[in-house]
Amino acid sequence: MPSPQPVLQLQQLTRVHGTGATEVHALRGVDLDVHPGELVAVMGPSGSGKSTLLTIAGGLDAPTSGRVLVEGTDITTADRRTLAALRRRSIGYVFQDYNLIPALTAAENVALPRELDGTSARKARTEAVAALEEMGLGHLADRFPDEMSGGQQQRVAIARALVGDRRLVLADEPTGALDSETGESVLGLLRTRCDAGAAGVLVTHEPRFAAWADRVVFLRDGAVVDQTVRSAADSLLTGQGLGPGRGRGQAVER
Amino acid sequence: MSIRHGLLALLEPGPRYGSQLRSEFESRTGSTWPLNVGQVYTTLSRLERDGLVAQGGEDEAGHALWAITDSGRAELRSWYAQPVDRSSPARDELAIKLAMAVGAPGVDIREVIQSQRRHTVRAMQDYTRLKARALTALESGRSQERDDIAWLLVLEQLIFQTEAEARWLDHCEARLVRIAALDPGTAAPAAEHAPPPDPAAVHAPGTSHRA
Numbered sequence: 314m315p316s317p318q319p320v321l322q323l324q325q326l327t328r329v330h331g332t333g334a335t336e337v338h339a340l341r342g343v344d345l346d347v348h349p350g351e352l353v354a355v356m357g358p359s360g361s362g363k364s365t366l367l368t369i370a371g372g373l374d375a376p377t378s379g380r381v382l383v384e385g386t387d388i389t390t391a392d393r394r395t396l397a398a399l400r401r402r403s404i405g406y407v408f409q410d411y412n413l414i415p416a417l418t419a420a421e422n423v424a425l426p427r428e429l430d431g432t433s434a435r436k437a438r439t440e441a442v443a444a445l446e447e448m449g450l451g452h453l454a455d456r457f458p459d460e461m462s463g464g465q466q467q468r469v470a471i472a473r474a475l476v477g478d479r480r481l482v483l484a485d486e487p488t489g490a491l492d493s494e495t496g497e498s499v500l501g502l503l504r505t506r507c508d509a510g511a512a513g514v515l516v517t518h519e520p521r522f523a524a525w526a527d528r529v530v531f532l533r534d535g536a537v538v539d540q541t542v543r544s545a546a547d548s549l550l551t552g553q554g555l556g557p558g559r560g561r562g563q564a565v566e567r
Numbered sequence: 568m569s570i571r572h573g574l575l576a577l578l579e580p581g582p583r584y585g586s587q588l589r590s591e592f593e594s595r596t597g598s599t600w601p602l603n604v605g606q607v608y609t610t611l612s613r614l615e616r617d618g619l620v621a622q623g624g625e626d627e628a629g630h631a632l633w634a635i636t637d638s639g640r641a642e643l644r645s646w647y648a649q650p651v652d653r654s655s656p657a658r659d660e661l662a663i664k665l666a667m668a669v670g671a672p673g674v675d676i677r678e679v680i681q682s683q684r685r686h687t688v689r690a691m692q693d694y695t696r697l698k699a700r701a702l703t704a705l706e707s708g709r710s711q712e713r714d715d716i717a718w719l720l721v722l723e724q725l726i727f728q729t730e731a732e733a734r735w736l737d738h739c740e741a742r743l744v745r746i747a748a749l750d751p752g753t754a755a756p757a758a759e760h761a762p763p764p765d766p767a768a769v770h771a772p773g774t775s776h777r778a
Contacts, residue, residue, distance in 0.1 A: 356688075358741065504699065520733035521726060524691035525699075531684070541685045543692035 318385065319346040320403075320481045320512035321370055326379035328365050328535075339365040340376070341535040347514055349480060352507040354515045354523035357532035363516040364485055366532065370514060371404050371483045372396050383481060401430045405474025405482045407503075409489035411466040413458040413473075419445060420454040423473045430477070444476045445469070448502060464495030468502050475506055482506065484515045488522050500525045570602065570610050572646040575619060575639050582623060584630035585611065597718040599725070614639070661732070665739060677740060684736045691729045698722045 328340040340362045347353050355363050368374040370381060372388045381388045383403050388396055405426075406412075413422045423441035428434055445451050450468055458466050467487055474482045484503060488496030496519075504525050507513045515526060523529050531539040570592075577583060577591050589607045611633055614620040619639035624632050635643070661683060668676045701719045 358737065501699065501702075520688055520691060521695075521730045524688065524695040524726070524730075526692065529688050529692065531681070539681055539685050541689040541692065543689060543696060 321347040322382040324380040327377045329377045347512045352513040352526045354526035354529045361532040362535040405479045407484040407487045409486040411470045419469045444472045467499045482513045575643045578635040582632040582634040594714045595717045694726045
């Protein structure tokens with residue numbers, strides 16, 4: 314499944330906060346590649362460096378050393394203009410508290426990053442409505458954030474994160490404020506967008522949500538200590554695997 | 568696991584033969600707990616001994632049919648009405664393993680926990696993938712079959728169970744780190760790899776008496 318060019322590459326990433334006696338090593342040499350179509354969950358206890366990893370991956374914070382490549386461009390050495398353009402065009406964020414702009418409708422929120430990037434308002438609006446419809450959220454286009462449930466706002470936030478050609482979505486505890494059923498629908502949408510070709514990094518402390526990922530990376534004390542890759546679902550449904558069809562049609566065998 | 572009651576439930580709508588019961592049991596539960604035909608016949612003969620089922624005739628193909636009796640129906644009603652007993656827990660190998668690993672020489676309990684966590688989360692990933700498929704099938708209206716709904720419920724139970732285990736493992740690890748921080752003399756082997764203790768945790772009410 315992995316293609317030759319990862320959307321995100323973290324190489325020997327370190328981040329040290331403070332100096333001397335108060336020095337804290339938030340990340341200690343993290344390597345991580347995320348390919349198109351892949352959803353990676355990052356898990357670890359609080360203070361393990363999960364959120365630091367995500368903010369650095371998105372260019373919101375700079376590493377102490379190491380490289381961050383987004384679609385091949387090193388954002389740690391890019392000039393401000395290049396970085397700003399990459400953040401607008403390549404990277405989408407989803408936060409725990411949705412961060413939709415209250416004065417704008419769902420469609421306007423989704424259109425905003427495109428307008429900031431110079432797309433005409435009319436075209437941005439058309440794209441935004443199309444993005445919402447593609448995600449089954451077309452009926453929310455003209456609603457304001459306070460007219461939507463938390464789960465609806467978060468799904469709109471995912472639409473905003475991925476509108477245009479952006480292929481990298483970084484999600485920091487996106488289900489944190491949602492009940493488990495709604496959280497699940499948000500994860501389902503993220504999963505679908507990744508199946509459609511986006512690359513996703515999901516930071517979560519909820520194993521049930523991390524389980525939607527292709528790969529779960531365990532972070533501890535700023536280092537990757539372990540990771541897990543799911544089986545191909547097809548192998549689950551055959552051989553030793555489980556599935557509703559397994560028992561059917563076998564009654565005739567004796 | 569109650570195969571007895573599962574078979575009674577499957578016999579309630581009408582007589583069945585042995586391998587048909589096996590097949591229907593597996594369909595309903597997605598083969599999560601595979602049965603062999605031998606188990607089915609052993610169980611049927613015990614049910615017959617207890618007067619809960621009776622053998623009655625054959626189908627056109629010559630399969631011996633089994634039918635539920637009135638006492639079988641009463642037993643089934645009472646099974647649905649009573650909660651499943653959770654007050655005498657089944658042996659849990661993982662709990663026993665961790666209990667044995669505490670203070671065991673040459674065993675890094677943190678490593679035991681992590682290798683289990685990897686395995687458990689991976690199982691959750693697999694179940695979640697199957698669940699996503701099952702949900703897509705149900706929501707698209709392609710399937711509203713009783714077996715598919717039953718399979719979804721069983722899958723979700725597996726997910727909740729593995730989730731509980733993953734959470735418990737996280738908790739065990741945090742617990743061991745806290746205990747090690749309180750009393751380095753009797754530290755669990757986790758202590759030497761442990762991150763600096765969270766001061767708030769060390770002085771939390773209810774744990775300070777251990778110091």
